[in-house]
Amino acid sequence: MIVLENVSLTYDSGTIFQKAAIKNVSLSIRKGESVSIVGKIGSGKSTLVQFFNGLIKPDSGKVFVGGEDLGSKETNLKSVRRKVGLVFQYPEEQFFAETVFDEVAFGPKNMGLSGKELKDAVWQSLSDMGFNPSDVANLSPFGLSGGEKRRIAIASIIAMNPEVLVLDEPTSGLDYTGRNLLIEYLKNENKKGRTLVFVTHNMDEALEVSRRVIAMKDGKKVFDGNSEDFFTSEELVYGIGLDVPFVVKVWKKLKKRFPELPFCRSSKELVDFLYGGPAR
Amino acid sequence: MIRFENVFFSYGDKWAVQNFNLTIRKGEFVALLGSNGSGKSTIARLANGLFLPNKGSVFVDGFSTSEIGEELKAKVGLVFQNPDDQFVGTTVEEDIAFGLENLAVEREEAKRRILEISELLDIGKYLRTSPSMLSGGEKQKVAIAGVLVMQPRYLILDEITALLDPVNRKEIFDFVFQLARRKNIGVLYITHISSEALNADKVVVLHGGKKVAEGIPAEVFRNFSLMESVGVSVPDSFYLSNELYKLGITTKDVLNEEDFLKIL
Numbered sequence: 001m002i003v004l005e006n007v008s009l010t011y012d013s014g015t016i017f018q019k020a021a022i023k024n025v026s027l028s029i030r031k032g033e034s035v036s037i038v039g040k041i042g043s044g045k046s047t048l049v050q051f052f053n054g055l056i057k058p059d060s061g062k063v064f065v066g067g068e069d070l071g072s073k074e075t076n077l078k079s080v081r082r083k084v085g086l087v088f089q090y091p092e093e094q095f096f097a098e099t100v101f102d103e104v105a106f107g108p109k110n111m112g113l114s115g116k117e118l119k120d121a122v123w124q125s126l127s128d129m130g131f132n133p134s135d136v137a138n139l140s141p142f143g144l145s146g147g148e149k150r151r152i153a154i155a156s157i158i159a160m161n162p163e164v165l166v167l168d169e170p171t172s173g174l175d176y177t178g179r180n181l182l183i184e185y186l187k188n189e190n191k192k193g194r195t196l197v198f199v200t201h202n203m204d205e206a207l208e209v210s211r212r213v214i215a216m217k218d219g220k221k222v223f224d225g226n227s228e229d230f231f232t233s234e235e236l237v238y239g240i241g242l243d244v245p246f247v248v249k250v251w252k253k254l255k256k257r258f259p260e261l262p263f264c265r266s267s268k269e270l271v272d273f274l275y276g277g278p279a280r
Numbered sequence: 281m282i283r284f285e286n287v288f289f290s291y292g293d294k295w296a297v298q299n300f301n302l303t304i305r306k307g308e309f310v311a312l313l314g315s316n317g318s319g320k321s322t323i324a325r326l327a328n329g330l331f332l333p334n335k336g337s338v339f340v341d342g343f344s345t346s347e348i349g350e351e352l353k354a355k356v357g358l359v360f361q362n363p364d365d366q367f368v369g370t371t372v373e374e375d376i377a378f379g380l381e382n383l384a385v386e387r388e389e390a391k392r393r394i395l396e397i398s399e400l401l402d403i404g405k406y407l408r409t410s411p412s413m414l415s416g417g418e419k420q421k422v423a424i425a426g427v428l429v430m431q432p433r434y435l436i437l438d439e440i441t442a443l444l445d446p447v448n449r450k451e452i453f454d455f456v457f458q459l460a461r462r463k464n465i466g467v468l469y470i471t472h473i474s475s476e477a478l479n480a481d482k483v484v485v486l487h488g489g490k491k492v493a494e495g496i497p498a499e500v501f502r503n504f505s506l507m508e509s510v511g512v513s514v515p516d517s518f519y520l521s522n523e524l525y526k527l528g529i530t531t532k533d534v535l536n537e538e539d540f541l542k543i544l
Binding site: 145250 | 443527
């Protein structure tokens with residue numbers, strides 16, 4: 001679905017501020033996968049995902065989405081951006097509409113939706129984000145709380161029904177309830193077949209959401225593989241400047257006493273298993 | 281001490297804080313938890329007189345915030361989540377010095393304090409750098425330094441680690457926690473990350489602008505159903521410890537991650 005071949009990018013090239021942001025990264029994300037991209041702040045993860053819908057172009061290397069070369073003049077970037085929906089960090093800072101309805105409807109309207117079809121798309125995405133649509137549709141998005149604004153911003157992307165949903169630190173600043181709602185939504189969407197790319201520096205969330213992890217350090221890809229392999233390699237995780245999720249630390253200790261204990265991705269999963277429940 | 285007495289505050293016709301009472305003593309570390317929109321950040325702004333209550337009073341060392349001058353306000357240092365929103369200087373040094381200039385602190389004394397604090401926070405090498413060139417963790421250190429140079433008696437820290445990665449988050453948290461202990465500074469630490477509240481002297485939970493729980497961490501977090509109903513997470517270590525104890529896998533119910541891993 002998304003392929004990067006030997007992609008590199010340097011910011012402010014030729015000036016004293018020159019910084020190599022991405023260094024020769026190759027990767028491939030298949031349809032229906034859920035991939036977490038992890039790394040410290042400044043490791044290049046936010047830059048990396050902006051290649052995925054052609055928002056930025058590499059200095060060298062190639063980017064393909066659905067087989068189309070984004071560097072080719074014949075590629076229609078508009079249609080690529082419909083396929084790959086990107087939720088930026090702090091998307092609520094880009095609000096512009098007077099009502100929640102108009103904010104969420106903007107994308108699908110540009111795709112040609114109107115009338116009942118448009119309303120259904122807006123209503124569904126608001127409802128997916130935990131709102132009662134008729135309660136919020138006519139409110140100003142600017143008057144909502146921080147967590148509500150974030151969920152409206154995400155609704156405005158999912159209303160376009162993209163094949164691939166890319167979210168850059170979507171839970172940052174969200175409270176426990178908002179975070180849980182979003183994480184459950186993402187897991188369900190992936191189960192239904194939507195490709196998911198989840199950028200985060202929260203390791204508990206990366207573990208819970210994705211079976212595959214891509215780890216970035218100083219603009220380089222330093223790990224690409226199974227999240228269980230990643231999070232159980234303490235040396236690797238600490239070497240990147242990240243932390244091992246607490247539940248993995250506990251699981252490792254318990255595994256010695258309970259060899260049949262399967263790998264657990266959340267505390268609840270661990271407790272459910274220990275109680276003999278249907279955790280997995 | 282900072283004392284909130286029956287404080288009410290509204291934005292328009294909506295109460296953001298209702299009948300709120302709290303004391304923060306010098307040297308005390310108080311964690312304030314609550315969901316988005318529960319009133320936490322309003323409490324932060326009420327604590328140093330940035331907002332004044334509609335009803336009730338906030339006192340800082342016995343003086344009402346509606347009456348205190350700039351100098352006493354500076355004794356209650358306020359640091360927000362996003363350091364980018366707080367920078368005023370073109371260099372780190374100018375930025376840290378800003379508050380001191382407003383307080384008319386003498387040049388030599390200002391310089392001495394800036395050097396001392398920047399060494400303490402390990403940002404001395406950046407004094408002539410633009411804040412915009414720093415990483416997220418370094419920027420937050422600069423914002424904290426700008427408050428610490430004013431020698432506050434109290435610190436109000438509003439989700440200061442929310443934008444940081446785990447390593448920077450731990451570094452910043454450990455720094456303010458230990459500094460407050462060492463310098464006897466009273467801290468109101470506002471956070472979504474409940475594990476950061478585990479070492480607090482007191483945990484306060486807000487919901488809909490009202491205080492719904494106050495006590496030592498073990499007491500507050502033990503009320504699982506209340507925490508769930510007000511959208512506040514119980515720290516993983518506490519949840520797991522409690523469940524494993526109930527299952528008879530461990531013989532003690534502990535609070536902290538380190539203690540829990542030790543008994544496993």
